Structures are given as structure tokens and as C-alpha cells.
Amino acid sequence: MSVQSLEEQLPMPTSVLDQCPFRIAPNCSQAAMSRYRNIDGSCNNLNNGFWGAAFTPFERMLPAMYDYCKEYCPFIVKVLTVGKETSSSEYTRLQSESKISVTILLLIANI
Structure with a gap:
């Protein structure tokens, strides 16, 4: 090869x-x-x-997500802002890595 x-x-x-x-x-x-x-x-x-x-x-395991990612990855933005309603047109700043980890662990624990 x-x-x-x-x-x-x-x-x-x-x-x-x-x-x-x-x-x-x-x-x-x-x-x-x-x-x-x-x-x-x-x-x-x-x-x-x-x-x-x-x-x-x-x-990459997930699509790239940059600070200007409001129209390219609305689903991920919604996941990162659990507990707050967001739409694809709403701009949300990226969360810290530790907050993302904690959010994902809480989501898994509540399944």
C-alpha cells in the first residue's frame, strides 16, 4: 500500500x-x-x-466547533447549554472543557 x-x-x-x-x-x-x-x-x-x-x-470524532460556530453546529451549542433553550440563530460562546465534561457526565447519569 x-x-x-x-x-x-x-x-x-x-x-x-x-x-x-x-x-x-x-x-x-x-x-x-x-x-x-x-x-x-x-x-x-x-x-x-x-x-x-x-x-x-x-x-475528529465530532465536527469542528469554533468560537464563531453559530450556524454550523447548532446541535452542539444546544448540548453545551443544557437547561437553557437555544435556537440555531442564537449565538452562544463556547464553554470550558471541564464544563463540557461535567455536562456530558450529568446527561449520561440521567439517562
């Missing part, structure tokens, strides 16, 4: 791809028997050799 074929399988071009392109997947079979970790972080997770490796792009 070549680098070009990996790049073609990406969902869409991103600015990160130019700065941090995918490399050929590491062979982690020997890493399982190694006493020490690899210096670049590859094969720290034997099932997913790139997880935690240096110079590899992150994959």
Missing part, C-alpha cells in the same frame, strides 16, 4: 494533510516483543500502530 493510495482514501483534503501526511503503516509485530517503546511513538498501541505516534494527524 502506497502513501498515495492512503491519501486517496481520506474523507476529504485538509490543511493538516499537507503538513502531516499519512505514512505507510508500521509493522508492529516485532514491537510486541520489544522491551522498550519506539522513539517516535509508533506501535505503542499494537492494534493501531499510528495512535500516539509523532507527526500523525488527529481524526
